[in-house]
Amino acid sequence: xxxxxxxxxxxxxxxxxxxxxxxxxxxxxxxxxxxxxxxxxxxxxxxxxxxxxxxxxxxxxxxxxxxxxxxxxxxxxxxxxxxxxxxxxxxxxxxxxxxxxxxxxxxxxxxxxxxxxxxxxxxxxxxxxxxxxxxxxxxxxxxxxxxxxxxxxxxxxxxxxxxxxxxxxxxxxxxxxxxxxxxxxxxxxxxxxxxxxxxxxxxxxxxxxxxxxxxxxxxxxxxxxxxxxxxxxxxxxxxxxxxxxxxxxxxxxxx
Amino acid sequence: xxxxxxxxxxxxxxxxxxxxxxxxxxxxxxxxxxxxxxxxxxxxxxxxxxxxxxxxxxxxxxxxxxxxxxxxxxxxxxxxxxxxxxxxxxxxxxxxxxxxxxxxxxxxxxxxxxxxxxxxxxxxxxxxxxxxxxxxxxxxxxxxxxxxxxxxxxxxxxxxxxxxxxxxxxxxxxxxxxxxxxxxxxxxxxxxxxxxxxxxxxxxxxxxxxxxxxxxxxxxxxxxxxxxxxxxxxxxxxxxxxxxxxxxxxxxxxxxxxxxxxxxxxxxxxxxxxxxxxxxxxxx
Numbered sequence: 452x453x454x455x456x457x458x459x460x461x462x463x464x465x466x467x468x469x470x471x472x473x474x475x476x477x478x479x480x481x482x483x484x485x486x487x488x489x490x491x492x493x494x495x496x497x498x499x500x501x502x503x504x505x506x507x508x509x510x511x512x513x514x515x516x517x518x519x520x521x522x523x524x525x526x527x528x529x530x531x532x533x534x535x536x537x538x539x540x541x542x543x544x545x546x547x548x549x550x551x552x553x554x555x556x557x558x559x560x561x562x563x564x565x566x567x568x569x570x571x572x573x574x575x576x577x578x579x580x581x582x583x584x585x586x587x588x589x590x591x592x593x594x595x596x597x598x599x600x601x602x603x604x605x606x607x608x609x610x611x612x613x614x615x616x617x618x619x620x621x622x623x624x625x626x627x628x629x630x631x632x633x634x635x636x637x638x639x640x641x642x643x644x645x646x647x648x649x650x651x652x653x654x655x656x657x658x659x660x661x662x663x664x665x666x667x668x669x670x671x672x673x674x675x676x677x678x679x680x681x682x683x684x685x686x687x688x689x690x691x692x693x694x695x696x697x698x699x700x701x702x703x704x705x706x
Numbered sequence: 707x708x709x710x711x712x713x714x715x716x717x718x719x720x721x722x723x724x725x726x727x728x729x730x731x732x733x734x735x736x737x738x739x740x741x742x743x744x745x746x747x748x749x750x751x752x753x754x755x756x757x758x759x760x761x762x763x764x765x766x767x768x769x770x771x772x773x774x775x776x777x778x779x780x781x782x783x784x785x786x787x788x789x790x791x792x793x794x795x796x797x798x799x800x801x802x803x804x805x806x807x808x809x810x811x812x813x814x815x816x817x818x819x820x821x822x823x824x825x826x827x828x829x830x831x832x833x834x835x836x837x838x839x840x841x842x843x844x845x846x847x848x849x850x851x852x853x854x855x856x857x858x859x860x861x862x863x864x865x866x867x868x869x870x871x872x873x874x875x876x877x878x879x880x881x882x883x884x885x886x887x888x889x890x891x892x893x894x895x896x897x898x899x900x901x902x903x904x905x906x907x908x909x910x911x912x913x914x915x916x917x918x919x920x921x922x923x924x925x926x927x928x929x930x931x932x933x934x935x936x937x938x939x940x941x942x943x944x945x946x947x948x949x950x951x952x953x954x955x956x957x958x959x960x961x962x963x964x965x966x967x968x969x970x971x972x973x974x975x976x977x978x979x980x981x982x983x984x985x986x987x988x989x990x
Contacts, residue, residue, distance in 0.1 A: 503868055504867075505864060505867070505868060525867040526870045526873070529869060529870035530870055534868070537868075541862050543857065543858050543861040543862060543866075545857055545860070545861050546854070546861070550854055550857075553851075553854055554854045554855070554858050554866070554869055554871070555869050557851060557854070557858075557869060557870045558870030561851070562850055562851040563879075564847075564852050566851070567842075567843050567844075567845075567847045567850050567853070568842070572842070575849070576850075579851075618869060619869070
């Protein structure tokens with residue numbers, strides 16, 4: 452079997468006395484869509500925070516593409532090809548739609564603090580021109596072309612979620628972490644989101660997704676991991692997971 | 707031609723604009739500094755010491771003032787990595803006071819008696835020249851990779867990091883660049899007033915610099931430019947009220963902040979004059 456894209460071993464994290472994640476092992480194979488489900492407080496978002504470097508683990512290893520990344524700061528992990536969206540939308544409020552995507556290109560472009568003084572006066576630098584072209588392509592992909600110059604926070608809720616995906620895609624991730632992408636979406640918006648996730652996946656981006664809407668999980672994912680109280684209680688194909696006694700118990704409570 | 711008095715008002719206003727921009731730069735990355743007077747002092751004393759004691763040519767002394775301001779800005783940036791909001795304001799305030807007390811107790815720089823005999827070198831053209839460079843820089847910064855990284859850091863630091871922004875680097879760069887600008891402002895100031903003492907760069911200076919930028923509005927660097935220009939010239943325009951001048955000045959600032967807490971130039975005004983330039987250009 453080939454090397455998994457993301458391999459997590461014995462990952463643990465506590466907040467004070469509360470153990471949020473306990474010795475978690477998880478493999479994400481390259482190229483697929485992998486879902487993580489579980490009741491609230493199961494440790495799903497904490498897991499994302501550990502993989503992206505927003506939090507440090509108490510113990511365990513995180514390997515990405517075969518190399519250990521557990522000690523790297525967030526921005527280095529983004530450069531290596533891991534990017535995420537947030538459960539509670541966190542767009543840059545002072546920026547336009549396009550600027551949000553351009554910020555996502557930060558680690559794929561160059562230019563320091565002095566570069567505004569260099570280059571031909573009154574002409575946009577070539578790096579900036581090509582960055583804008585790239586950003587507009589991505590906006591096209593997520594269906595937000597034509598909104599480029601609107602302030603990001605003026606977008607309707609569902610479109611803000613798409614913009615978060617666009618911003619993350621701009622960093623050219625190999626692994627995209629989506630934290631409840633369909634939260635707050637109506638049925639129509641959810642169907643469009645499913646199509647978008649599939650389209651992104653077909654472009655070769657491996658997707659790891661936290662989701663509560665089981666219809667979306669069943670339709671999109673090849674592998675489902677179920678967390679409960681910081682531990683993995685089941686893993687497998689979506690159909691098998693749906694019938695798993697431990698999963699039903701975690702969701703419905705034991706008799 | 708302009709009278710000497712008018713030129714002097716313009717030079718001081720220009721230096722105030724430069725100082726307000728030195729505050730705006732780190733502020734645009736979410737780093738509030740209440741110690742810009744300290745960087746100004748470092749630039750002023752460095753440049754003045756060089757021209758007086760070593761006969762260094764003015765342009766070199768000016769550059770040295772900016773360099774020292776930048777290096778110290780970098781050093782001050784390190785504690786800033788761990789601090790936010792009010793705590794950062796207090797630490798930078800402490801830094802400004804430290805610099806003032808340092809020069810107060812440094813006989814080589816005249817101590818409390820001040821440092822005199824600085825050769826006249828700053829002209830309106832030096833001030834205007836630096837302002838043009840700064841306006842050009844800030845105009846282009848807003849549509850650049852680093853300018854966006856600044857704004858991202860101010861909006862949401864954790865999200866910026868998750869999107870690949872090295873916040874350590876960006877914060878240090880912002881503080882250092884703010885230090886360079888303030889150092890240059892101080893060097894220009896010293897070679898115009900020809901006499902400097904530590905009190906010229908104390909808390910009052912740092913707070914006025916902050917007031918200029920906030921009064922003008924932090925949505926764009928134009929806010930710092932317009933705010934500093936107006937508040938710097940205002941005392942001259944209020945001469946006719948004689949003794950009531952400072953009270954009226956204070957009342958005007960207070961009234962303004964009550965009516966427009968977001969500052970003179972907010973997003974609406976900026977859009978009307980398309981002062982952000984970028985958006986208007988791309989629409990057209």
